[in-house]
Amino acid sequence: MSEKPTGDEVATANDCPRASGMPMLGMGTWQLTDEEVTPEAVETALGMGYRHIDTARGYGNEHLVGDGIKRSSVDREDVFLATKIWKSDLGYEDAIEQAHDAVDDLGVEKVDLLYVHWPAEAYDPVETFRAFDELVEEGVTDRIGISNFEPEQIEAAVDHADHDIFAHQFECHPLLQQDAVREATEEHGIEPVAYSPLARGDVFGHEVLSDIAGDHTVSEARVSLAWLRERGVTAIPKASGEAHLHDNWASLSLQLNDGELDAIDELDEHDRKVDPEFGPWNQ
Numbered sequence: 001m002s003e004k005p006t007g008d009e010v011a012t013a014n015d016c017p018r019a020s021g022m023p024m025l026g027m028g029t030w031q032l033t034d035e036e037v038t039p040e041a042v043e044t045a046l047g048m049g050y051r052h053i054d055t056a057r058g059y060g061n062e063h064l065v066g067d068g069i070k071r072s073s074v075d076r077e078d079v080f081l082a083t084k085i086w087k088s089d090l091g092y093e094d095a096i097e098q099a100h101d102a103v104d105d106l107g108v109e110k111v112d113l114l115y116v117h118w119p120a121e122a123y124d125p126v127e128t129f130r131a132f133d134e135l136v137e138e139g140v141t142d143r144i145g146i147s148n149f150e151p152e153q154i155e156a157a158v159d160h161a162d163h164d165i166f167a168h169q170f171e172c173h174p175l176l177q178q179d180a181v182r183e184a185t186e187e188h189g190i191e192p193v194a195y196s197p198l199a200r201g202d203v204f205g206h207e208v209l210s211d212i213a214g215d216h217t218v219s220e221a222r223v224s225l226a227w228l229r230e231r232g233v234t235a236i237p238k239a240s241g242e243a244h245l246h247d248n249w250a251s252l253s254l255q256l257n258d259g260e261l262d263a264i265d266e267l268d269e270h271d272r273k274v275d276p277e278f279g280p281w282n283q
Contacts, residue, residue, distance in 0.1 A: 020191055022080050022113070022167065024229055025252060026052030027245070028195060028238035033061050041240040042068025046079065048249055054169075054195075054236045055106075056084035056117055057098055066107035076108060082167075084117035084147060087278070091122045095131035099140050114141035115169055119153050120278040125160040133162045145169065145193075150280045151184035158188050169193040172233055174209060174224050174264050175202060175271040182233070194228050197235040200273045208267060212260050218250075225251035227264045 027045045032038040042053060042065055051074070055065045062083060069079055083106065089098040103110060114135060116128060132144045143166035146157050157165055168185045172178045172194035185192045198221050203209050209220040216223070221237070225248060228235045239245045256264075275282070 020166065022191060022193075022234060023050075023052040024234045025225065025249065026050065026054050026080070026082075026234065026236040028236040029053065029055045029061055029065055030059055030195075030238050032238070032240055033059070033064070034240075035064060037240050038064035039068035039071055041245070043071045044242055045239075045245050046072040046074045048245055050245070050249065051078060052080040052082070052234075052236065054082045054193075056086070056115075057089070057102055058084065058086040058117060062102055062105040063107070066105065070107060080112045081106065081108065082113035082115065082145070083111050084115035084169075087118040087121040087123060089122060090116060090124070090128045090131075092127040092131045094122065095128060096135065099131075099135050103140060110139055111141045113143045113145050113167060115145040115147045115167070116149075116157075118148050118276075118278065119146070119150075119157075119280055125156045129157065129161040136163050143167070146190075147195075148279065149181075151180055153280060154181075154184045154188060154190070158190075165190050167191040167193050167234075169195055169236075171196045171272060171274050172228065173197045173199040173203065174227055174267055175199045175206070175269045176273070177265070177267070182231075186232070191234060192232065193234045193236060195236055196273050197228055197237050198224055199271060202271065202273075208263055212256070212263065215260075216254060218254055219247055221247055222251040222254050223256070223260075223264075226254040226256050227261060230256060230261055 027050050038061055055062050083102050085095050085098050135141050144163055145167040147169040168190045170181055182192050203220045203224045209223050213220045213223045225235050237248045239248055
């Protein structure tokens with residue numbers, strides 16, 4: 001068993017700033033499809049203090065995530081729950097159907113946030129956001145979001161959605177800082193959310209991050225997550241084991257100084273880990 005958070009760590013973590021009601025550290029669930037591991041991991045995370053859980057139709061695990069929420073002692077209304085509609089299902093009728101299926105699979109009445117997973121294939125800003133706006137009106141989701149959008153697509157989404165775009169989820173970490181995407185996101189008052197915030201593990205052993213981590217006697221993961229938090233970006237690192245969940249959670253108590261933040265800001269690396277052919281940056 002891993003070391004559990006101390007009382008001081010939990011208190012610090014529970015005082016974490018929140019972005020418009022969305023906790024700034026969440027649990028990502030991509031690739032968590034094991035019928036025994038996934039519900040237990042979600043239950044463990046919630047017991048540890050996490051209150052933001054992120055999943056997607058494309059992950060094929062919404063029923064397992066829902067089971068984990070039900071197994072925990074945390075009330076559903078205290079959990080910020082987000083899911084996404086896959087690129088093939090973003091036509092008006094398909095998006096409506098998939099969103100209803102998502103809440104059914106999760107075993108909830110509604111989700112807190114529903115994302116457009118990718119602006120590709122069936123995505124059409126007019127029809128997609130007509131569906132998403134209707135889903136807000138129906139009470140299927142409280143908020144709508146976008147994922148993997150480039151700056152010009154953010155602009156189009158804002159123009160076509162009647163309801164505010166609440167969040168934009170995209171790959172972001174010290175090795176892919178996405179300055180232009182972050183700037184465009186924040187210009188519209190949209191909350192930035194980072195997936196793969198640990199660069200699929202490549203933050204470990206990185207010279208700059210390791211030096212900072214060594215000075216604080218913490219992991220590079222904590223440094224990366226703390227940097228994102230200090231830059232106003234919500235992070236949703238994937239983890240299933242208790243030790244990794246705890247290490248990520250403990251990042252909330254790490255404060256980086258201005259020099260350390262600047263050193264990370266100055267990294268001139270563009271190491272994208274999620275790069276499908278249909279990604280808008282490849283079009």
